[in-house]
Amino acid sequence: MYPGLHQLDEQLMNQTGPSDKRQGSNYLSMLLQEQRLFPRTLNCLSDVQLKELQEDFFHTPIAMFESGVSSAVLNTHVMRKGFGLEPDIAFGYSMGEISMLYGLGVWESMCNMSHVLNTSSLFKDRLAGSMNAVREAWNLKSNEFHDDPLWGCYSIQLPAVEVQAVVDKEPHAYLILINTPRESVIAGEPAACLRIIEKLGEKPTPIPVTDVVHCDPVKTEYEEIKRVHTDKVIECPDIDFYSAIDYEISKLDSETLAHNIATIYGKTVDYSRLINKVYQDGARIFVDLGPRTTCSKWISETLEAKPHLSISVNRKGTDNRVMILQALSSLISHQVPVNLDPLFPELHTQPEKQLLQKINLGGIPIQQIFAKGIEGLNLRTDEQTETYLKPRPVSAPIHAGATSLRHTDESKKIKRQSSESLLHSQRLIEPVWGSTANELPALSISSITGFPGEFGLRRNAAHSAFLNLRKNGMKQFAGMISSIMGNRTLITTDQVQTENKIIPHTSAQRVDAQAEHKAVIFDYQDLKEIAGGSIASVFGADYKAIDSYSRCVRLPMEPYLLVSRVTKLDGKLGEFKPSTVTTEYDIPNKAWYTTDGHIPWAVAVESGQCDLLLISYLGIDFECKGEKVYRLLDCTLTFLDDMPREGETLRYEISINSFARHDQNLLFFFNYECFVGNKMVLRMDNGCAGFFSDDDLAHGKGVIHTEQEQKLKKNVEKLHFPQLLNCPISSFTRSDLLEISAGNPAGCFGEEFNQYGKNPSLKKRS
Incomplete structure (x- = not known):
């Protein structure tokens, strides 16, 4: 439900966690009901199992209540204490009034209320479970609604005035919430609610609410609700707290706050009225700190074209950390002061233990x-x-x-x-x-x-x-x-004194030095010749005809020739049978494509390019005669470790496993394994390539999406990322782009993009 919530930065969690330490290290997990939010299983949960767990969660009101409030409190701590976001106004949707009091430090912690809540009958059999408060209000017998649901909750996309007129005619139905000027929520006996929806000409949209709130039957529970929500006020921050009891600023004392909450439990809450009130009093930027994005959506629907910004920090199915970063970017773009230092923590690295021995040198060199x-x-x-x-x-x-x-x-x-x-x-x-x-x-x-x-x-x-x-x-x-x-x-x-200088190496020099003591079939000079010279001069006179073709299979030329040598080759000219080749690539120091010594993944993938050499060695060009060219059709890449570093040697064991023909086109299927030393770092499986004429390629349909893929693409929710900084420049010279390669975005985009030494790895290699 809240992916990424448990992986928020440890440093940030330590400085923003709840102040109450009585429950030990499991306090936050207990409040978030993390066993329900993140169920443990040895196997991947099926859709059916997930649905069953979700249904069980919905029918556990106390777990729903505590996890919802606690997640809002956690998000508030992260944004306020972690990133320095200080509000001027606070208000909540329904039980959001409880969340804001804990999150902004008015009440000490949820520990006291949690204990009272779990020992009270309020959400066990009065307002949930058997719902005895409702049964008493409706004068029901014990056997009524024994097998059928007693309570239902539905959303209706109509103004509250229209809905209220029909609800008044049903004694067992209630208008409990007004979300927006065009969205209302009714609750009560399911049959009565469905009759209301039918009369209004709407389709039923059930809401998974399994407790009774915001209606007359709750009023009998006023004293117990007040007792449960009475807590000690420890701080009165310089923030205006609004309540739905009268849609005005509330006093911050235990008695008043408990009375407010107990009262709104038994009355309709008009959230759109609350939104308009705080907007009238000066609020323009709204940050929804509760679960999902519903409140931020309702705020925008209520204010419509009025100038405002409404953002949230949680969306179902989206990593909480991503949502927080998006919220921060929106706030910065609207010049709201926030502290981004937690995103760039000091890296305190402890040097590895080393066995050092001091050796005193002396004498003549x-x-x-x-x-x-x-x-x-x-x-x-x-x-x-x-x-x-x-x-x-x-x-x-x-x-x-x-x-x-x-x-x-x-x-x-x-x-x-x-x-x-x-x-x-x-x-x-x-x-x-x-x-x-x-x-x-x-x-x-x-x-x-x-x-x-x-x-x-x-x-x-x-x-x-x-x-x-x-x-x-x-x-x-x-x-x-x-x-x-x-x-x-x-x-x-x-x-010796004047000529002892470092001589820049070339790729060829480096390859020769590495390959001096290896069994090499084709060295770097041979591979360069295959890439841009005569095939026959490397493979032999039997391949002489290939040099006369207008096109043939070759390795790429420098700087994209990413092979240093071929050490093994098992294949025979004219025999399209399973064949293998082993190649090596020595990653040069300070190569043009490395960043902080690491190569990009694309280089690691492309270094396994000698399936081209192997299929050429088998004699594919004698069949294609320059009329057909190579195209890679498919493959699956699996990265098993961090990207290799400069100075290391990549070894590729490449295998062509089988061949097939489709019309006049030859296809071959291959794979490779990439090693650094004896450790596999990359694997390519299910590789498929073939040879096609210009006409074949001209009539190709590209990537063909299945009906299911097209449906998923059509239903995807479009997201918009408000940029953190604005760059007025829309065209850049080569020298500008080289500034990015050097890790200096300010030299390309302007001084506002100066990183002041932070994140130096954020650069594009030239």
């Missing part, structure tokens, strides 16, 4: 060490031990400026020259960046002059193992850095 060659590798052995290299052939320097390095220690050489002759090598160490990783200068371990004796042999072996390990490690290091830097020429220290 690795690029500079490699740029200096062997000097930067610090391969010196222990100063206590001397290791000499035997002479080797000197390699010709590869790069100008390369330095020859001599492993000598002149002072030690002089000391030992008398006892032994030592040979020293003069060797040119090739710079790392001048060769590939496999061409690093070899350090010959076998050429090292060792130490004598068994200890010397062991030490020499250990040192040889160390040098071999260091050599292999440097090879791997050089290969890794060479791959990362993408530069195999000598880089000096200055170049």
Whole structure:
């Protein structure tokens, strides 16, 4: 009955909820009768079950009364305390006088009245149930109306004067409500009411009211009604409260308010008179805070062409939050001061727990060490031990400026020259960046002059193992850095400092980097060729004839080519049998279509476009010969997770499942599943596409609606959304539209549209 009511923003509910805390967290649920409003069931309720539950609800007057009043109180709290809407005048329709007293804080809470109401016989057997008050007024016997309904309520679209003249002739019928100048409500014995309606020439319109109100039989219950509705006045706000007892401003004391309500229970209420009175006293903007939109509709029908605004915050079948937003927009457009801050709450995000380890860095950057060659590798052995290299052939320097390095220690050489002759090598160490990783200068371990004796042999072996390990490690290091830097020429220290800049990537560069270690059937360049070049150059010579056709099946060209590579393909030329293809799409960082790192759903859907490639690979164009073109006819999309983010790779597993022919047209049926890693984020089922001639397309009927769909469309209630702001500009330049893409609507529509940094994601990607 009130969808979305239970999902109002938690922050707003906390600051606007009823002040009485005695009932605990279930207080609001109890008053709203939420078990009846939102019945629990393991299965979806059928229309029959819903109707039965609704009938049961209608025949529970106390539940109807409390839920109706409580929902109006809640709506009042939301609009008044949440959004700062402060009224000047308050009035209610029938029991709406009770709602306004609780909602505007005159009475403390519904807790006291609810207790009295549920323990009183008033709505159990006096004015509802067996309706003993009516039976006594009509002098009925106990067996009369035992199986037939005693009370009925009907709406009549006629002025009250005409209706009253006929009602006066029926002792068991009453004019209880005057909704508008042309709508009245009668109640009483069903047969008597139907006779009145027949005499007036109207069709009966029953109203689901199951209690007795606003008529003479109720007057006997004055004292009990007054007792039930006597509550403590805790505040007298600066608001004029009107009552239907005399259609004037009422005093705000417990005795007067209880008397007013007990009196109007037993008299006809003329709502149109009340509306005209408050309008006469200055009211122009009316906000209906009760259930549904009936009161706001009656206000407009009563005032007709008089300047006014009548809005509501609840409509059956519409989310309460949507209705509140529509009401706020109308109020703002009429320059009514409201506070919209609750719509833009502060987002207090708590950082995720992270395992952090502080690492102190130091030393020379690795690029500079490699740029200096062997000097930067610090391969010196222990100063206590001397290791000499035997002479080797000197390699010709590869790069100008390369330095020859001599492993000598002149002072030690002089000391030992008398006892032994030592040979020293003069060797040119090739710079790392001048060769590939496999061409690093070899350090010959076998050429090292060792130490004598068994200890010397062991030490020499250990040192040889160390040098071999260091050599292999440097090879791997050089290969890794060479791959990362993408530069195999000598880089000096200055170049490292000045040329270490971020180079903007292209889609092709990114695809190549991602696909380097994958089994790729068609890479990005192949896909670009399929999109705008030669089919045969990618698929092979068997497809050469396709390139001569005026039209053929292709992938879209950039920037709508949303595939990076094809990794699997199972299909055969000329065989229209179940086939599959697996594709991947690397979402670029800062792509033109992303917003806050997320891609739009349309990109996720269109990235599964390689059913085109697969049907082309099967050879459909040999049949169509450029005379028929592809058209997607139908599909069902199911989104299973949030939209993927930039930097992620989408994998599509696409399957063509079957084929069919309709006249001369080939149809195929397909589906795909989209994954990020191993997690499925999107699924497309029941895909159907076909190939059609220009004549077929010219005579197409488009989307054909069923009779039921046409009926639903015809009966849809048209809604009008009053715009929040007015923009006098009706034409925009490209630069204006780019302002919207940048998240600056004020740059396009004017300063009134300045968001002042709020909702920065509200933008249209360029």
